[in-house]
Amino acid sequence: MEYHDSAKAKEVAGRVEDFMEEVVLPREREALRTGELISEDELHETWELAKERDLFAPQVSEEYGGQGLEFSDMLPSFEQVGRSLWGALAIRANAPQEGNMHTLEMAGTEEQKEEYLRPLVQGELQSAFSMTEPTRGGGSDPKMLRTTAIKDGDEYVINGHKWWSSDGYNADFLLVMARTDLDAHPYEGTSIILVPTDTEGVDIVRNVPHLGGHGIVDVSLGHAEIKFDNVRVPEENLLGEENEGFRLAQLRLGGGRLTHCMRYSGMAERALNISKAYLQKREAFDEPLAEKQALRHRIATAETELHAARTMVRHAARELDESDARIEVAMSKMFTANVTNEVMDLAVQCLGGNGIGKDLPVAHFYEAVRAFRIVDGADEVHRRSIARHAFEDVDDSDMENVLEFDPDLDKTV
Known part of the structure; x- marks a missing residue:
């Protein structure tokens, strides 16, 4: 294409x-x-x-x-x-390194860029974005954020509990989302603060066991659970302006969602190509599996939907250059997450025993792609945003030819 x-x-x-x-x-x-x-x-x-x-x-x-x-x-x-x-x-x-680099480059001071960004880019440091919290804390509804960073003189004192901090287990520093104005709405009273993981009071509890957690690189990545107990960092560790954390997070997530879409669409394409090659070589019931109409139709649908996903992402990226493209990004992320899940499931089915075996990468892909419907905003969150926008655009003039309901018409004889 x-x-x-x-x-x-x-x-x-x-x-x-x-x-x-x-x-x-x-x-x-x-x-x-x-x-x-x-x-x-x-x-x-x-x-x-x-x-x-x-x-x-x-x-x-x-x-x-x-x-x-x-x-x-x-x-x-x-x-x-x-x-x-x-x-x-x-x-x-x-991810999350590329998103953290973007955030630091976008909002960091020159001192922060030299201390954190430059060595992060070179791989000399590792980072994690620490926003999601266990139940009762911030998750799909981020305004439920409970972690706090209270100013004490020229320091912030951080208390809270995070998990799913990607790459957090071996991170050198964290970008921590915390409430800095408890009297304000969380969207208007939350900040991002840079926290070195060797700071007193930072407890990296564990890597959370998860679906698709076994890769092929012998580096401890994963998703960490982290506790903060009276963690003190200097005020110059504030990233951007105080209380603009959600604005920065949204700028980070918009582009991050689209790069995720492209990575996963590439993954789905390779899985589909592996399955097509297999279908052409594997014979059953007197002919190659690639000649079976049911499989050909499913492959055609997968190719079409992957093309649509790639097109949506590119459109959203163009819009993102001019605005926050919130709805375009939400549509792209939700659609691509579902398409790549469907394509991966089809690839496993086409490959049969080779699909669930791990000599090929497809089984690993299958485990990895399921999380995409949850991370960077669950499907339901994006659908909620899209629906809210859809109903904002309703024009009452479109109702002109709709008959007003007459309760007498519904009387039971």
């Missing part, structure tokens, strides 16, 4: 695709075949290869060690890295 991406976007995506085919996918296949995990040293060596090819950290400006791509130009490359279990990690474009 021709998506009319810019010449720059196509050129970089082509080089990323070559890197995937020559470096990343062969090592992935070896890891799946032998069980030999990719070590942290090997990961760092791969980063050096990505730097040599001018592919490292495409989402960050050149000033801080990235490639400085415009947002729309990044998307095709994110789709390419999504084809691999470790593709995004291999070029330092993985």
Whole structure:
């Protein structure tokens, strides 16, 4: 399909695709075949290869060690890295690091950028975005946020309980969402504060066991549960302005949702390609499975819906350059999450025993993709936003030809 991406976007995506085919996918296949995990040293060596090819950290400006791509130009490359279990990690474009880099570059002071952003881009530091809380705290309804950061002199004192802080278990610092004005509505009284994990009172309790938690890279990533007990950090650790945390989070999540969409669409495309190759080679009931009409129709639907998802994401990205594109992003995220889940389920079904086995990456993809309907806003949250917007656009003039209801017509004889 021709998506009319810019010449720059196509050129970089082509080089990323070559890197995937020559470096990343062969090592992935070896890891799946032998069980030999990719070590942290090997990961760092791969980063050096990505730097040599001018592919490292495409989402960050050149000033801080990235490639400085415009947002729309990044998307095709994110789709390419999504084809691999470790593709995004291999070029330092993985969540949550890429979103945290964007947030720091967007809102950080020059001192914060030098202390946190520059080494984060280079892989010398790891970070986590610490917003989601256990039950009774902030989750799909973020205004239920309970973690507090109360000013005491020139310090913030943080107390609270977080979980699902992605990459938090081995993070060097956290971007913590906390309420800084308890008298204000949470949307207007919450801030983001940078908290080094070696600060007294930070307790990284555990990695939360979860679906799809076993990768092929021997690095402790996962999603951490973290407690904050009278954690004191200086006021200069405030990111952006006080009480604008939700505004920054929304700016972070808008782009982050679209990059997730492209990574998962790349994953779905590869799974579909593997299943199509299998259907052409595997014979049953006197002919290749690819000749079975029911399967051909399902493949056709999957191809169509993936094309629609890619088109929606690109449209939302163009709108995001001009506005917050809140509804376009919500539609893209909800639709793509469901399409990629459906495509992955189809791929597993087409592959049969090879689909549930882990010699191929599809079973790993299947475990990973289910979370996409929950992370970065559950389906229900996005549908709620879309529905609210839909009813705001209702025009009473559209009711002119609708007969007024007459209760006499409903009388029982």
